[in-house]
Amino acid sequence: MANYQEFLDGIDRAAYHEGELTWEEDGFTVTRTYQYSPPGCHDSCGVLFYAKDGKLDHVEGDPLSPFTNGKLCMRCLDLPEIVNHPDRVLYPMKRAGERGENKWERITWDEAYDMIETKVKSIREEYGSESIVCVHGTGRNVNWLVPLFGQAALQTPNISTLFFTGFACYMPRVCGAMAPLGDFPIADAAVGHEDRYVDPSFKAPEVIVVWGNEPLASNADGYIGHWLVQCVQMGSRIISIDPRLTWWGARAAYHLQLRPGTDAALACAWLNVIISEGLYDHEFVDCWTSGLDELWEGIKDMTPEWAAPITGLSAEDITASARLYASGNNSAIQWGLAFDQQMSAMALNLAVCDLMAICGNIDRPGGNILVRNSFEINAGYASGEDFTPQSAKDRKLTIARGTGITGGEFIAHACTDGILHCIEAGELPDGEPYPIKMIWFQSSNSLACAGMDAPRDYEALKTVDFIVNADPILTPLSVAVADLLLPVAMSCERNSARTWWTPVRTIYRAVEPAGEAKTDEQIVVDLMPRLNPEAAEAFGWTKDTDIADWYLAGGDGKKHGASSNVKGNISEKAKGGVGMSFQELSEKGGYAYDDWNHTYEKYAKGMLRDDGNPGFSTPSGRIELAPYTYRVWGLTPTPFHTEPPEGPVTTPELMEEYPLILSCGGRSFEFFHSEHRQMPTMREFHPLPLVMVNPVDAEKYRVEDGQWAWIENGHGRFKQVVKVTPRVAPGVIHAEHGWWFPEQEAAEPSLFGTFDSNPNNCTRAFETGEGGIGTNIKSMICRIYPYSAGDELPGEKVTRKGGWGDYTVGAMCGSKVD
């Protein structure tokens, strides 16, 4: 078994320059810091950047960082290939030809800023600032900064991860957990402790349930999947719940290979077994929860025998795996993206929170610990909203205003389907005019990646008057629709900081930005005074490190925040902030752990509630198994299963034409979403997009390993290379997302081939689960057939022939309305 103490004792700390921020070594200047984006993932791993002559030469993991202990994924080991890549945008550029022609004219930053200022001011005056939409990509190192910029500088309430119907990533889990638990749970792999796996209070989980994600490749949500491999070496057993066989499934006590989109049925059956057999933690349930009777009433008929035909699993396996999970004194559920990308999203999230709760696994060692941003450094989606005019806030494109779906507005972002509708129709569903005149993209490649119904998004974007894209790389989105490109610095060129759980970390500049690129921070610093002098004066930032200092002092971007005023002077009742400046923290290794995240059973210690009493941060103070908050939000307060809109149960008549279930979006080690495709070493390992097909289906549908095939549903088609493998069951295929081909032609109709292999030709906007949350990305239906040379490519179809023409512009529906 891997012995962490032996590992720590074996490190020659002097050889790795302990205590130094920068040093000279063998002709290189070395910087000890953390990597975030761009490019990157949701994590910040400890790195040593080796630079020569002002250029990044190579990268190592930092063994002295407790967060990742020197381990590093292949993408960051290969960073110089993208930091020094010839495809980087080096200067501000304005469009010279038509959109899609890839013709650009280099301009100065002042010219770019003038253009933005003029447009923003005229749109605000003529249409109101809510006619501007501000967009960022997932988990980038701008996730609070872009909302702050959008709300305080552009002064729009409409911040979005654009075209991502149903908020189908993370937000459903975050909100789904807040209602019953009051805080967010993560699988305990000792992340709260600086001494990690040897901390005396830590125990490895007895059972780890890896459910609806592949954490080794995805490293999602501030979490490193490989931490759990260390736990497995410490004795954790595995239950894998996944339509795909993964590393976890191949080593699991149970691999439950369920039909995609039926996770909620399984979760309800687990609850049924655990409650009916009395396997839950009676003392914990009595002392700390409420609503068990109501929960039981809701799921009492959802037996393993009921769930078996829905999920495709045996009732015996459902029962036995539920017993195994419940048998542990400390067991953890590592949940993931699939929870959010099915129609049952909110019900599934509730079911699994209830499982953690009734088994007494909440906030106990080796269970699901409750985490917060370390040192209460909480800049987030609300940052800057006090500087948005009330008249604009009153017209925010909420789910209700944007789509007419009523209920609670519990997600901070504007509703993407509402934005799409307003772009297409120029009005709200009730007919009130609502034109979208400008979109600001920063760190988003929506058309190539998250944008569901991508051909429809493309058509819609073409009608928007003014589109800015701030990105380090020329992307398909830039070429297709941008009018102005702003070159953005890479992570190793930035000064920044992050929390997203723990520890707090700094991102310290190792090399100067390439060309005239500016950091995301500097763009905000430069533009804020032009667009909103009042906000600029309040924040008082003149350089990027001012933002980092403000953030580390607990800045949350609110005018009257509890932790600080906007200038970062900590008020008397402050609780946020690490108590060190950006420079000081960087010089102390670049990280700090707080006590809060280090502590277990915080509910018993009065650490969760604002009033300091024991209990949870819920309305009742207890874990609410059938949460009151769900009722307020217009959601069913006990879990249930919803079938996908198309499938063997819902539309059996379609299964002859589309006999396969299509899941998509699984991660690979080489790429994060649509990033990293231009790095030669990553493409050496993973040259082309792969669709997994079971050998039985490969023979049945006459597709061959290594050959291109079309995947098609009633909405569109895309092509990927067939990988014949037993990792998927017969009847289910799995395709990759985020593919574009930087080596292909940029101009239309190619757009770097971005439509050709995009599963979002098949997904649909306006198709959401209860409350407008969750959508059907991972459980569509399709057919597969060989690609032939000369077949019409989706790029041609979408950019030259108006797409597949199966929707009506302005209709709030996933498919054509006659």
Place this chain on the structure above:
Amino acid sequence: MNGILINYEYCTGCHSCEVACKKRLGLPEGEFGIRLTETGPWEYAGKSGEDRWEWSWVPVLTKACDLCADRTDAGKMPMCVQHCQAWCMYHGEVGELARKMDGETRWALLTPRLA
């Protein structure tokens, strides 16, 4: 003599060792100092639970591997060991390494040509 010990029960096939090594040695496309081999996945008939599937990775040390002699002389770990995300690689004297091979999980001890 020194070598690399792999507890390949836990190798996840993440490729970090391959890229870490390749970048240090400056090897061109198609060449590696350490290269993963993949076995499986296949299902064993009649087996269940942890014994049901075979799906394993084991790396090969190529002729380009020098065990990062310059790094280890300076007190550092070889690139592959330092970056192994799965905590399944060890560097050291082969006799000492061999003592970790306990029969409870699957191990491979690799020693490159160091001439």
